[in-house]
Amino acid sequence: MALVRWEPVPMNRLINSLFDSATAPVSGATTRRWLPATDLIESETHYVLRADLPGVSEDDISIELDHDVLTISGERKAETREQTGGYVRVERVSGSFRRSVRLPKGIDAEAITAAFDNGVLEVSVPKPEQAKPHTVKITVGAGEPEAIESAETPAA
Numbered sequence: 001m002a003l004v005r006w007e008p009v010p011m012n013r014l015i016n017s018l019f020d021s022a023t024a025p026v027s028g029a030t031t032r033r034w035l036p037a038t039d040l041i042e043s044e045t046h047y048v049l050r051a052d053l054p055g056v057s058e059d060d061i062s063i064e065l066d067h068d069v070l071t072i073s074g075e076r077k078a079e080t081r082e083q084t085g086g087y088v089r090v091e092r093v094s095g096s097f098r099r100s101v102r103l104p105k106g107i108d109a110e111a112i113t114a115a116f117d118n119g120v121l122e123v124s125v126p127k128p129e130q131a132k133p134h135t136v137k138i139t140v141g142a143g144e145p146e147a148i149e150s151a152e153t154p155a156a
Helices: 011-022
Strands: 038-042 046-052 061-066 069-076 095-102 113-117 120-126
Touching (some): 069 120
Antiparallel strands (some): 046 120, 069 095
């Protein structure tokens, strides 16, 4: 009898296999949904959203603002190459993605800018102008009220 060392399954791999197996095709291969990593940074004047999109062309990315929801969507196309050998492991995922972020009301859609460099998309959204309350100064005891003069003579 051979002695085999027991190794527990890491929890993240166990959870991933549960979700992957529910959508696995008949062939037994697992499919995964690709969601690019994103950061949302708030400065004093802007919101900056950065998304890692390696292998995605800027022509395959769409950015839209609809009812204060900023949505970035696109597609990373699968590589088409002639398979001459068998794959041992495939971890890179291709397919479409969609990420949405709710922003405060009053964003100026025309002021949004985007840059794409080395596979990193950076979307800069200026913060909306805050409504400034109008203050009314109250004066207390500003002096004696002026006398009202009348042109009529009092009746005797």
